[in-house]
Amino acid sequence: MEVNIETKLSGLLGYPLSQSLSALMQNAAFKECLLNKIYIPIEVTAENLETVVRGISKMNFDGFNITKPYKIEIMKYLDETDEYARLIGAVNTVAVKNGMLKGYNTDGTGFLRSFEEKSGTKIEGKTVFILGCGGAARAVSMTLALNNSGKIYICNRTYESAVSLAEEISIKTGRCNAAVPMVYKDMEEAIGDSDVLINCTSVGMIPGRDETPLDKSLLNRNLTVCDVIYNPRRTRLIRDAEEAGSKTVTGEAMLVYQGAEAFELWTKKAAPVKTMFDVVNNSLNL
Numbered sequence: 001m002e003v004n005i006e007t008k009l010s011g012l013l014g015y016p017l018s019q020s021l022s023a024l025m026q027n028a029a030f031k032e033c034l035l036n037k038i039y040i041p042i043e044v045t046a047e048n049l050e051t052v053v054r055g056i057s058k059m060n061f062d063g064f065n066i067t068k069p070y071k072i073e074i075m076k077y078l079d080e081t082d083e084y085a086r087l088i089g090a091v092n093t094v095a096v097k098n099g100m101l102k103g104y105n106t107d108g109t110g111f112l113r114s115f116e117e118k119s120g121t122k123i124e125g126k127t128v129f130i131l132g133c134g135g136a137a138r139a140v141s142m143t144l145a146l147n148n149s150g151k152i153y154i155c156n157r158t159y160e161s162a163v164s165l166a167e168e169i170s171i172k173t174g175r176c177n178a179a180v181p182m183v184y185k186d187m188e189e190a191i192g193d194s195d196v197l198i199n200c201t202s203v204g205m206i207p208g209r210d211e212t213p214l215d216k217s218l219l220n221r222n223l224t225v226c227d228v229i230y231n232p233r234r235t236r237l238i239r240d241a242e243e244a245g246s247k248t249v250t251g252e253a254m255l256v257y258q259g260a261e262a263f264e265l266w267t268k269k270a271a272p273v274k275t276m277f278d279v280v281n282n283s284l285n286l
Contacts, residue, residue, distance in 0.1 A: 010039045014067035017041045019206045019231040028279040032272040053077045063266040071135025078103045090135035093262040108143025110258030118249045129153040132200035133161040145173045153190045155182040198226045204235035212236040221245030
């Protein structure tokens with residue numbers, strides 16, 4: 001593709017971004033659909049986030065994604081946020097139109113689609129144990145609650161954050177006590193009570209591929225263990241879960257499905273999901 005004055009820009013804001021496959025995936029999708037667009041990674045430090053976002057609004061961007069650690073922070077710099085993203089309290093996708101920035105969240109629906117497709121089961125009625133309280137955890141937990149999951153345990157190293165998110169889920173979904181905060185030392189009983197365990201932290205991401213957010217002795221064959229991390233595909237948590245006999249759901253499908261939703265928001269075209277999967281799977285197999 002020839003880059004010219006008409007070329008639209010998209011990108012990924014976060015820090016660090018060395019593990020990200022979003023640029024490879026989105027650029028392959030743009031090429032497949034013959035779009036005059038390019039997608040670039042934009043590493044940005046916290047003190048420069050506002051400056052970068054303001055600059056993007058004045059450039060030839062039609063959208064961008066946001067990843068760790070700015071999915072919550074980004075909201076203060078947007079002109080508008082759609083209802084679902086407001087409910088979640090985090091944004092991972094922004095559309096730019098006439099210099100105005102509108103935030104969306106495709107993480108939760110991307111996870112739900114990947115979970116139900118890869119596990120072969122529905123989330124309705126399932127008791128879920130979630131590790132983390134960041135942007136991904138907010139999107140996943142709120143989406144599961146809205147789709148009639150059973151009880152959701154929220155476990156975070158900072159207990160006050162778990163309490164806050166659990167209360168928010170219960171209030172916003174209208175489901176009293178839908179979510180229960182947990183402290184790390186009490187996780188054993190809650191995991192034993194759960195059908196699904198989801199790691200929404202960054203523990204296990206490259207370069208920390210041998211790190212895990214919990215001891216493998218807590219895993220069992222009755223669990224479906226999910227990791228939102230996709231690089232590496234088989235994190236230490238996933239490997240431990242396989243040894244424990246758990247069913248597992250790796251993170252690459254969530255990456256593709258949330259990215260496909262973002263693609264469609266920016267382009268108003270159907271995303272070439274097969275091409276996006278091919279690129280991601282080929283890259284992760286290297």
